[in-house]
Amino acid sequence: MKKVVSLLVVVLLVAAMAMTAVAEGVPSKTTGDLYDSKVISGDAEGMAIVPLTDKQQPLFETVSDFINKLAGKAVDFFGADAKDAIAKLLPDVDVDALEIAEAGTVIGYENAKGEVVVEATFPEEFAADDKVVTVLGTYGGADATWTALKTEVVDGKVQVTFPQEAIEALQGSDNNIVLILK
Numbered sequence: 001m002k003k004v005v006s007l008l009v010v011v012l013l014v015a016a017m018a019m020t021a022v023a024e025g026v027p028s029k030t031t032g033d034l035y036d037s038k039v040i041s042g043d044a045e046g047m048a049i050v051p052l053t054d055k056q057q058p059l060f061e062t063v064s065d066f067i068n069k070l071a072g073k074a075v076d077f078f079g080a081d082a083k084d085a086i087a088k089l090l091p092d093v094d095v096d097a098l099e100i101a102e103a104g105t106v107i108g109y110e111n112a113k114g115e116v117v118v119e120a121t122f123p124e125e126f127a128a129d130d131k132v133v134t135v136l137g138t139y140g141g142a143d144a145t146w147t148a149l150k151t152e153v154v155d156g157k158v159q160v161t162f163p164q165e166a167i168e169a170l171q172g173s174d175n176n177i178v179l180i181l182k
Helices: 002-024 057-069 074-078 080-089 164-171
Strands: 036-043 048-050 100-107 113-121 133-140 143-154 157-162 175-181
Touching (some): 036 048, 057 074, 057 100, 057 133, 074 175, 080 133, 080 143, 100 113, 113 164, 133 157, 133 164, 157 164, 157 175
Antiparallel strands (some): 048 100, 100 175, 113 157, 133 143, 133 175, 143 157
């Protein structure tokens, strides 16, 4: 009997270690798995999308919890105006089926001017035919403003276009979060 129990314990430990190893290879939307980000167009030296910090984590958790309560309809969290803007950017896509693929925050925008395009590389490449949109959340205190941004996939990377209005929203906010939906 002791041999059976010992064997069972060993099997469980091996299974637990295997599950941990598999989980470590899965990129997280909330940790430092962003490989690279840089400005590819526009006047914004140092602007980049970087992993979420402790400052953005509570908002990301609020968004995630709310989306789970909405049966996975991410766009309903952002309000009617943002949902309409997403639909205009992705006219051939069922926007109710979009899910959060990645999350981050924008840095280095303080001196940005005009339209800026930022390219970001994540652990899992996006496919050329992926339909994606970025939602920028700018907020101060408890109020958030959600803006849909044109996003394209090029060579497995996402290219997010920040128009002047989005740059101004970033510059006037206390904090921000970027959610890439696909």
